[in-house]
Every structure is written in C-alpha cells, then in structure tokens.
Amino acid sequence: MLKVKPIALLHFCFLLSVFITPVFAQSQKKLKTIVVDAGHGGAKDPGAIGQYENSLRSKEKDITLAISNKLVAELKKQLPDVNIVPTRTTDIYQDPKEKANIANEVKGDLFLCIHADSGPLKTGKRQIGTHEVTRHRITYKGKGRKKKRISTPYQVTVPLYEYFKLPLTRSGTSVWIFAAHKTSDKLKAIMKEEGDFEIETGEADSAFNNFDFSTPEGKVMAQMYAKRYQEKSDRIATLVNEEVEKTHRSALGVNQRQKGIWVLQATNMPAILIETGFINNPEDERYLNSEKGQQELAEVITRAVVRYKQIIESHKANSTSTTASTPR
Numbered sequence: 623m624l625k626v627k628p629i630a631l632l633h634f635c636f637l638l639s640v641f642i643t644p645v646f647a648q649s650q651k652k653l654k655t656i657v658v659d660a661g662h663g664g665a666k667d668p669g670a671i672g673q674y675e676n677s678l679r680s681k682e683k684d685i686t687l688a689i690s691n692k693l694v695a696e697l698k699k700q701l702p703d704v705n706i707v708p709t710r711t712t713d714i715y716q717d718p719k720e721k722a723n724i725a726n727e728v729k730g731d732l733f734l735c736i737h738a739d740s741g742p743l744k745t746g747k748r749q750i751g752t753h754e755v756t757r758h759r760i761t762y763k764g765k766g767r768k769k770k771r772i773s774t775p776y777q778v779t780v781p782l783y784e785y786f787k788l789p790l791t792r793s794g795t796s797v798w799i800f801a802a803h804k805t806s807d808k809l810k811a812i813m814k815e816e817g818d819f820e821i822e823t824g825e826a827d828s829a830f831n832n833f834d835f836s837t838p839e840g841k842v843m844a845q846m847y848a849k850r851y852q853e854k855s856d857r858i859a860t861l862v863n864e865e866v867e868k869t870h871r872s873a874l875g876v877n878q879r880q881k882g883i884w885v886l887q888a889t890n891m892p893a894i895l896i897e898t899g900f901i902n903n904p905e906d907e908r909y910l911n912s913e914k915g916q917q918e919l920a921e922v923i924t925r926a927v928v929r930y931k932q933i934i935e936s937h938k939a940n941s942t943s944t945t946a947s948t949p950r
C-alpha cells in the first residue's frame with residue numbers, strides 16, 4: 623500500500639506529467655531484450671500430463687521446452703537486432719524466483735511465458751455388451767405361524783458398461799496477464815531495481831537515471847511504470863490472441879487470472895503467459911506434440927512480437943500513450 627495523500631498525489635502526478643511527458647514523447651522505447659520462459663521443467667516439475675498415456679505420454683514441460691526453443695530461433699531470425707534470452711534450453715528444474723531473476727538481470731523488455739493448459743475430465747460410460755445375472759423372486763405361502771418364505775431364482779439379461787474418461791472438448795490458445803489487483807507486487811519488482819533503473823525513454827535525462835524509487839515521488843513513479851507495464855502486457859497479449867485467430871485453431875482471448883501468476887508479477891517488465899493449448903484434449907495434444915504445431919505456435923507468437931515492436935517503437939504509439947497529459 624502506498625500512503626500518499628490524494629491531494630499531494632494529484633499535484634505530484636500533474637508535475638510529473640508536465641515534467642516527464644516531453645521526455646517520453648520525444649524519445650522512443652526500443653525493444654532490446656526478450657526473455658522466453660519454457661514453463662515447468664525437470665523431474666520435479668513436469669507440469670500437466672497428456673491424455674494418451676500409452677501413445678504420447680506427453681508432459682507439459684517437454685511441450686513448453688520444444689515450443690520455446692522454436693520460438694527463440696524464430697525470434698532471432700525475424701528480429702536479429704533483439705537479444706533473445708531463454709530461461710532454460712534443456713530439461714532442468716528452475717524455481718520461479720530463478721526464472722524471474724534471469725529476466726530481471728538481463729533487463730528484459732518483454733517476458734513471454736510458455737505453458738500448456740489442462741482441463742478437468744468427465745467420466746463417461748458406454749455399453750460393451752450384456753450379461754446374465756440371477757435374481758430372486760420372493761413369495762410367501764401359508765398364513766400365520768406357518769407362513770413360509772419362498773425364493774425363486776430367475777435369470778435376467780442386463781447391459782454391461784465400460785467406464786472411461788471423456789476426452790476434453792475444450793481446446794485452443796489463451797493468453798494471460800497479471801491481475802490488476804496484483805499491481806502492488808509488480809511495484810515491488812520495479813522498486814527492487816531502484817538506483818540503476820533504466821527509464822523507459824532509453825537514453826533519458828541523467829536526472830532520471832538514478833531515480834530513488836523508495837521516496838514518495840519514486841513510489842508514484844514506480845506506480846506509473848506498473849500501469850505502463852500492464853498496458854503493454856495487455857497490448858502484446860491482444861496481438862498474440864489476434865494472431866491465433868488467424869490460424870485454424872480457436873483463440874480463447876486475453877484473460878486475467880484471479881489467482882496471481884507469480885512469475886508475471888515478479889518480473890520487472892511487461893509479461894504475458896501463453897497457454898498454448900490443452901494437453902488433455904486429444905486434438906490439441908497431437909498438435910502440441912507435433913513439429914508442425916510447435917513451429918506454427920512459434921511463428922504465431924513471433925508475428926505478434928514483431929507487430930508489438932513496431933507499435934511501441936513507432937512515434938505514433940508514444941504520442942497516443944501520452945495524449946492525456948500532452949498539450950497539443
């Protein structure tokens with residue numbers, strides 16, 4: 623919680639907007655480093671497990687790694703000037719903290735988290751034949767003390783069922799951003815960088831380069847960054863969703879998870895998590911395990927990143943994002 627008097631905050635925001643807007647408007651933010659995180663990993667954290675235990679035995683950690691490796695290669699190919707940093711390139715376990723640290727240490731400008739979803743399976747039953755069972759018809763003979771119970775066996779034919787897990791019908795790719803109420807966690811990540819925090823403008827004013835984020839003014843500044851990160855996260859998430867829409871698979875939209883996604887909050891940069899598909903949907907599982915599917919996903923995400931880069935680096939984007947406070 624930030625304890626700043628509302629009036630003071632208002633004044634400060636006004637001052638800040640007058641002071642900073644020209645700096646934001648005139649220089650452009652370059653997308654220099656992208657961090658690609660293959661979700662899960664190692665024997666300790668396989669992630670979700672596929673549906674076809676006998677044929678594919680697929681594990682989320684392997685799918686995320688295969689897609690991430692292809693995504694890294696595709697990003698390097700399409701954006702040769704951008705530094706692409708994977709959190710892992712082999713089947714190793716990493717603590718989420720370690721992943722966030724890697725991203726923060728290389729001063730990433732964008733964090734792409736690759737995952738695969740799974741949904742709850744319902745139980746179905748089907749008739750596989752019939753079988754005979756013996757039942758008993760009970761009758762009574764006589765009256766009073768002499769009353770006798772007579773059990774007469776008879777055969778009936780009943781259906782024989784087999785029970786099985788119904789394949790998941792849900793399929794497609796969804797994109798996740800950190801929940802708005804979790805902004806304070808994002809603030810902590812930003813404020814941790816206090817001191818050597820690079821201002822959004824790239825080659826900014828030297829006065830801003832050693833900004834102290836622990837001061838009340840600094841906290842407001844950090845809050846502004848958190849807001850900008852959220853806007854940018856939403857922008858890249860929307861672009862990924864749009865690119866998925868252009869494929870034959872379903873795009874499930876941009877979502878905010880109520881339960882926080884820790885790694886998205888701990889990274890000091892715009893961050894999204896992509897649930898590439900449902901590992902326990904038969905069709906998605908085949909797609910996620912195929913070279914073709916993995917490559918398509920890598921290209922889809924890359925196309926979104928290329929568009930994102932163009933937008934954030936264009937003059938237009940800088941001026942539209944500051945129109946609210948820029949006098950024309």
Ligand SMILES: [Zn+2]
Binds near residue numbers: 662670682737
């Ligand atoms: Zn996952």
